Amino acid sequence: MKIPKTALPAVLALLPLLAFSLSEEVRVDATMVAKIREEGLQRSQVMDIVGYMTDVLGPRLTLSEGMKKAQAWAKEKMEKLGLVNVAVEPFMDYGAAWDNEYFSLHMLEPDYQYMMGFPLAYTPGTKGKITCQAVLAEIQTKKDLEKYKGKLKGAAILASPLVPIDLAALPQGFSRRTDEELKRLEETVVPPAPRAAPRAPANPDAVRPEEKIAFFKAEGAAVVLQCDGGSFGIVRGFGRPGVNEDKWSREKDLASMPIAEVTPEHYNRMVRILRRGIPVKIEIEIRNRIGETVEKACNVVGEIPGTDLKDEVVMMGAHFDSWHGSPGATDDAGGCAVALEAARILKAVGAAPRRTIRVAFWGGEEQGIHGSREYVLKHFGDPRDPKKGVTPEYEKFSVYFNQDYGAGAFRGVNLQGNEFVRPIFAAWMAPFRDMGLTALPIQSVGSTDHVSFDRVNLPGFQFLQDRVGIGGHANMDFYDTLVPEDLMKNAVIMASFAYHAAMSDARIPRKTLVAK
Numbered sequence: 001m002k003i004p005k006t007a008l009p010a011v012l013a014l015l016p017l018l019a020f021s022l023s024e025e026v027r028v029d030a031t032m033v034a035k036i037r038e039e040g041l042q043r044s045q046v047m048d049i050v051g052y053m054t055d056v057l058g059p060r061l062t063l064s065e066g067m068k069k070a071q072a073w074a075k076e077k078m079e080k081l082g083l084v085n086v087a088v089e090p091f092m093d094y095g096a097a098w099d100n101e102y103f104s105l106h107m108l109e110p111d112y113q114y115m116m117g118f119p120l121a122y123t124p125g126t127k128g129k130i131t132c133q134a135v136l137a138e139i140q141t142k143k144d145l146e147k148y149k150g151k152l153k154g155a156a157i158l159a160s161p162l163v164p165i166d167l168a169a170l171p172q173g174f175s176r177r178t179d180e181e182l183k184r185l186e187e188t189v190v191p192p193a194p195r196a197a198p199r200a201p202a203n204p205d206a207v208r209p210e211e212k213i214a215f216f217k218a219e220g221a222a223v224v225l226q227c228d229g230g231s232f233g234i235v236r237g238f239g240r241p242g243v244n245e246d247k248w249s250r251e252k253d254l255a256s257m258p259i260a261e262v263t264p265e266h267y268n269r270m271v272r273i274l275r276r277g278i279p280v281k282i283e284i285e286i287r288n289r290i291g292e293t294v295e296k297a298c299n300v301v302g303e304i305p306g307t308d309l310k311d312e313v314v315m316m317g318a319h320f321d322s323w324h325g326s327p328g329a330t331d332d333a334g335g336c337a338v339a340l341e342a343a344r345i346l347k348a349v350g351a352a353p354r355r356t357i358r359v360a361f362w363g364g365e366e367q368g369i370h371g372s373r374e375y376v377l378k379h380f381g382d383p384r385d386p387k388k389g390v391t392p393e394y395e396k397f398s399v400y401f402n403q404d405y406g407a408g409a410f411r412g413v414n415l416q417g418n419e420f421v422r423p424i425f426a427a428w429m430a431p432f433r434d435m436g437l438t439a440l441p442i443q444s445v446g447s448t449d450h451v452s453f454d455r456v457n458l459p460g461f462q463f464l465q466d467r468v469g470i471g472g473h474a475n476m477d478f479y480d481t482l483v484p485e486d487l488m489k490n491a492v493i494m495a496s497f498a499y500h501a502a503m504s505d506a507r508i509p510r511k512t513l514v515a516k
Ligand SMILES: [Zn+2]
Pocket: 319, 331, 332, 365, 404, 448, 472
């Protein structure tokens, strides 16, 4: 079979078939593609949607007040766009809510310097505004602990070594995939074996991050300052050490100590001054709100109802939660805006899909892909888990599409090891060659919500994307780093893929189920 490589066929492209079943053809509805392109490229609302999410709503740490407010908005917005069965759906007993309400850090001596940073999530605040001396404490092994015993009382600990800044990365932040790169990806026809992360043998003398914080606290230190990233002007920060293991426990939050991440330039300045033997005095105030009880974290879902196959489902989505240092524009408000805009486009062009199209804004992705995993297990089950088994919805599921590799343009679809979908996606991609959507590498990619589907052998795909933005988990992931044209194209492609998946005679074929 040959997929046309040039222009869009005039009315309806009937391609001879390879997948689905041996008797079906891969249809591309050229009229609907034209309507979707016109609506999504000439009357796009994707930047308005993502602008509200990032500028007005702001950071959306799972279960934070910010996230709850954002989820309430998402529900209302989905309803306004005409989606039905919209719900803020709890997925697990999560832990205590946590919000940063205020942060201020300054070097007072030997020179005044305002400092950029933010607290680690799930840590307590300072006791009001405090001033203290900075002390460099580089601890790797248990022997190092001895050196600092009795010397840290009331101090601001500088806990990281000097952080080299990657100057080569300075002019980047926008990297289109080259033709060679796409070709290389496609030429890797044998899926590489999954790589087990090389594990260094545990050093019995090493001090774990939790132990380090416990030591600083026992020594009476006032606050810990650290720097985990070496990018120009960027502060990267997650949660306190151990928080995933203790399940966002209020008691453990309170028992920890104030910890803040600082931008490398400001952090390094303090380290270099201290290395000259000159004292550094800082002023810091952190106010965090820690929830009183264990609460349920939620996803937000909404649907365009199907017609004759309405019990069958096609899904598209992205994670709505972000880290707390910035509004997570590329990670992953952009993905959510694309999925919602795709749904808006389909409503606007009057699509009446045969299968139900469901949009999902996941929660808890950043802490371990919890929202989508729990959703999939609850709604669809797991065929490889004899205790769980599958639900009636499992058979009726067709496919899930995800955007979460930044907010860059779609350049193809990672096939996730599924050879059966290749001819189908090739046909659906044909009308978007002009947008650079060409590649179908067999590779499996990880670390985001399509994995929750793939893990139970349901078709779940993450698009292959250009790299745009500064990356997530940082202080500068704002609206400004989004590329409007990329998001507009992505929404159009997402809408067309969801539509064609919802209209085809058969559901999207699955990989052969092999025992784990
Ligand atoms: Zn993400």
